[in-house]
Amino acid sequence: MTSQSTWYETAVTDLTDPHDQRVWSVIVSLFGDMAQAPGTRISGGTLTRIIEPIGIKPEAIRVALHRLRKDGWIESDRMGRVSRHVLTEFGRAQSAAVTPRIYARTPVMAEHWHLLIAEDGNTQVLEDIMLSHDYIPIGRNVALGSGTPTDHAGALLVLAISPQTAPTWLQDRLCPQELRASCQTLLAATRRVARSRPDGWTPTPLQSATLRTLLVHRWRRVVLRQPDLPPAFYPPDWAGPACRESVMQLLDTLPRPSADTLSAPG
């Protein structure tokens, strides 16, 4: 075992989510990162070889693919002995919807914020809006949103705001300890991996794909946990911006494998 393969193995371990990782969600991250373009197929063999190093068994991959097909995310076909998987239009739309937020090098900060305030004890309209729009709950009857207020048929008090500071309870509510810790841990892992990388190491396309999958998957679980908040709403120890930068820098050194690599039957 060379020091380079040792480094790669350590990097895989280090970048693997220490918490329970759902296989279907890893596969969604992988397709979103490498096979979001219409018609980009990933063969069953390639999928297994990208994901197996993470410690996910072929049987778990088969179960996850079954679920993703059932939920309308992917379609599969078979050419001889080779199975191939592709995002459905629904899956591609879902993926495309969050891609800008995952890959933005600087978060897209909303310029205009507003509050929706419901009457005490009469929060149905607000709850309905929150189900289908990107609002951030501030309290039982108060929600924060960006851009133009959602139509609410006059049921809510709407107030334009420019948040300047936020109390600790709100920062804790929007960025719970456990999310802050996940972000800190990912930041530390990406920095360790980047620092320890042997000079001149070049990943194989599959190694690159595995590391990209790990990185995108973990970052996605941090960055998509809440909408982009006004800066004042983040706690002082929020490592989000540093983590974003570190993740993007590492991704830059890991080329996306070509469509041919992905669809290779091998």
Next chain:
Amino acid sequence: MTSQSTWYETAVTDLTDPHDQRVWSVIVSLFGDMAQAPGTRISGGTLTRIIEPIGIKPEAIRVALHRLRKDGWIESDRMGRVSRHVLTEFGRAQSAAVTPRIYARTPVMAEHWHLLIAEDGNTQVLEDIMLSHDYIPIGRNVALGSGTPTDHAGALLVLAISPQTAPTWLQDRLCPQELRASCQTLLAATRRVARSRPDGWTPTPLQSATLRTLLVHRWRRVVLRQPDLPPAFYPPDWAGPACRESVMQLLDTLPRPSADTLSAPG
């Protein structure tokens, strides 16, 4: 009975608060309007002659004066057979605090508004602030205030706002139907009284004092019910501005009686 005395009697009836009027509160209105200057005394006889036309019995006046003395609002002394009453410093301060809001010809509209939002289930700090500061409750954990936010030791979310519209439930909460009705009724009464006034009628100082007392007392009970709200928070049928104008126009035609009149033993 001349048409002028008939008009005066009708005006008194029309301007008398149709709802239960607390005598001590009528006396507070009277002192605030005519005897707020330090040392301005009102004799017991004059007080009775101002208030009796409203239908308040001398015995009720004695009880109310006793209560106001006990609460530290007024002091009484006696010169021979003449009792005299004067606002205490406390009473004068209380009176002075609300005088600008009662007599303003255009309401003093705050330029800057802000919200205080408490954490769900942790509203103690907000409740404490609302006890001692002029905040308007919007909900269980949301309050509206003007000017510079009150110090709250970082316990609350503070947001500068410019209210543009308000939903019906909020208008109803801040200006309940019964307050709107009181305002409408007072507006109608002042307009009727002003319109029906015989040409060239000049009130005696005591008639003027009685009508002023009635007017100020009723308007005070409307205008001091809530802090001055952002215009958007008033319901469309809120008659406040028209009522204010009509009350002030009528007051302008009713000269304040002189200190001599008030302290006359007669």
